[in-house]
Amino acid sequence: MDLWFVFNDDKVLTYKENEEVHIPTYDKIDFLDIKEEYYIGSLKGTECYACEISEDKIYNKPYFEFIDIRSLGIILGERFFLLLGRGKQIINWDKNNRFCGKCGSEIHKLDNERAKKCDACGTTYYPQLSPAIIVSVIKGEEILLAHNLNFKEGLFSVIAGFVEAGETFEESVKREVMEEVGIKVNNIKYFGNQPWPFPNSVMIGFTAEYESGEIKVDGTEIGEAKWFKKDKLPDIPNNLSIARKLIDEFLRS
Ligand SMILES: [Zn+2]
Structure with a gap:
């Protein structure tokens, strides 16, 4: 049934x-x-x-x-x-997508694929996805975890951010880590991915190694960031998230 x-x-x-x-x-x-x-x-x-x-x-x-x-x-x-x-x-x-962004006519669903089409001007529309990178940064025995200002108090996680137009995932990893916590990373490796429906993202996970720099949080998105040892982790996300899988991978390593 x-x-x-x-x-x-x-x-x-x-x-x-x-x-x-x-x-x-x-x-x-x-x-x-x-x-x-x-x-x-x-x-x-x-x-x-x-x-x-x-x-x-x-x-x-x-x-x-x-x-x-x-x-x-x-x-x-x-x-x-x-x-x-x-x-x-x-x-x-x-x-939320009823009209054509180009000509303003009403659009309708197609039968053969998950898309909508405007009959007036011929434009086809697909469900929008916003890719975001998420990365665990490791320095020796420690992992970099940050408290996002939107998180509940005491919760820390790995760094994440939306991919910009024309950017590779690796470039996005380097830029996000630098922007949010002022750290330079290298040895970026693909880890896995996860659709994240809040509201329409897909998370592409990476691991990376610390190269240089001192932690300096941006203060607008990230309120606090620190290096944590395995036996001294703060509150971390639940095990549904790829963030948690990245942290678990660090714990296993
Ligand atoms: Zn149209």
Whole structure:
């Protein structure tokens, strides 16, 4: 039976059975007024769909609860987190891109690919992604972790930032680390990547080594940055994120 990811803003409808949280199958939610559905892929042979409803309360239905995407990702694991992110981004893309940026006419979805087209001027539009690099900087036995001013108090993570137009990922790594903490890095190596749906990013992970410089935070994005030894780490991100995987890799090394 197909799984249905029913969104209301950043929350998703879950169904509780035997004390376990599930994404509902269609028979559980067929009472909902669903105006538009989006195919988002398959999970172990089960087809998955996303949709959005305007009401976050399911009246008189005791087994249902809306849970935010990040919390639900932690409960259900990474494969579900990816589908949650994909569903959310596709719904947002459809909602927020109704008209042609070139001529202002209404655009419509294509059947054969995830895109929209303007019939008036022929322009095709694809869902927008914003690539960002994320990098662990290592100096001997220590890792560079920074407290972003948007983080909750005491939380530190690796350096990250958006790739600029015309920039390679490696150039982006060097620029971001220099801009945010004033450090020069070398020996940049690809680590892995992760779609990050807040709101439409994909994180490309790297490891790098310290070359030179003293830590000097930018003060606008980063409030504090330090070198940390393995046994003296501060609060770090949860294990859904590639940031955590980079830090775990440092701990294993
Ligand atoms: Zn147009």
